[in-house]
Amino acid sequence: MTLPLPCPLVEVSGTPSERGQQYGEQAAERILKGVGHYKDQLHSSGLKDSDLATMIERFAGAIDEYGPQYMEEMRGIARAVNVDLSAILLLNARTEILKLARRREKGQQDFIQSDGCTGVFVMPSATGDNTFIHAQNWDWKAECAETAIVLKIKRDDGPDILTFTEAGGLARTGFNSAGISISGNYLETDRDYRELGVPLAIIRRKVLEQDHLAMSMQAVYATRKSASNNMMIGHAHGIAIDFECAPDETFLVHPQDGILVHANHFQSQTALSKLLDKGVTNMPDSLYRDLRVRQLLEPHIGKATIDTVKNALSDTFETPFSVCRPPRKSPLSNNQSATVAMIVMVPSKGHMEVALLPALGAHFWNYSLDMQISLIEQSKEIQTNAA
Secondary structure (H helix, E strand, C coil): CCCCCCCCEEEEECCHHHHHHHHHHHHHHHHHHHHHHHHHHHHHCCCCHHHHHHHHHHHHHHHHHHCHHHHHHHHHHHHHHCCCHHHHHHHHCHHHHHHHHHHHCCCCCCCCCCCCEEEEEECHHHECCCCCEEEEEEEEEHHHHHCEEEEEEECCCCCCEEEEEECCCCCCEEEECCCEEEEEEECCECCCCCCCCCCHHHHHHHHHCCCCHHHHHHHHHHCCCCCCEEEEEEECCCEEEEEEEECCEEEEECCECCEEEECCCCCCHHHHHHCCECHHHHCCCHHHHHHHHHHHHHHHCCCECHHHHHHHHCCCCCCCCCCCCCCEECCCCCCEEEEEEEEEEEHHHCEEEEEECHHHCCCCEEEECCCCCCCCCCCHHHHHHHC
């Protein structure tokens, strides 16, 4: 695989329908590539088109009930790309649909690897310039480096949004002009897929649409999900909480000494006393990825920078089962697994950097958003208490 070009920047505005139309027109090639990729994956598992259509229709109902504007935006994308709405729904519910397809394969091995990640909070008290840093390595299919984009949404009905996502997706990792940021990590428990919930991409978009941190946190805490997931929500002024979500219950993890690192296993002792963490079976490297990143950050507490975070997330201990991993064949499929992207955000500055396939030689590209927050100077003592 050749090294990809930087993520295209897709800028949209207007009504949900207009935004969708603009999105599809600008990112059509990458959207079609992503749709083809996931359909091939599903067909390789033996899933019939009729079964796939039934799954997608169920999620369409859940999304429409949660927020019809999201369906309107996806219809605009589909219209611009000249595909059925189901193709765009597939992109926005792909985690859930891929896993549900696996569960139909009675007694067969999983045909996809899990969507792993390593997420980081560095609180203002731990940085050299008193700013909040929120970062993530996204580990998934290496081919998705060719379908990734950065989406900038100019809104008349709320804060503007800057999000890294797969083309056609409504949101993934990003922040808004009110200073609220989000990233997500895969988790798996024995409670997953008992009932239908709202797809993760739609919940993340809901988080980024909020003017107030409290409402962003409510969107994660109170929305029922089909499966478990970890969502890290922060604010430019130095509040950050990790939400370890089972489908029907949420557990909180807070930064310690100004740092929080989360991989793909539960950290909350309350959560571990109540449910079975099944993710470690597929991703045993999760158990040391968060430890490695924390060990690399701790010597820099009080003086950490963006480069400090980048260096920690570039760790190659036990490669290719490392924090930053090069493309390698998944043991359970023909897919190439890799750290697809490293995303580093400083919401107070409206700043995002993205490096695709960083294990092959990280080159960071810069993206920006005009912020609408007041940059109130806060003392280190206050920030430490908030951490």
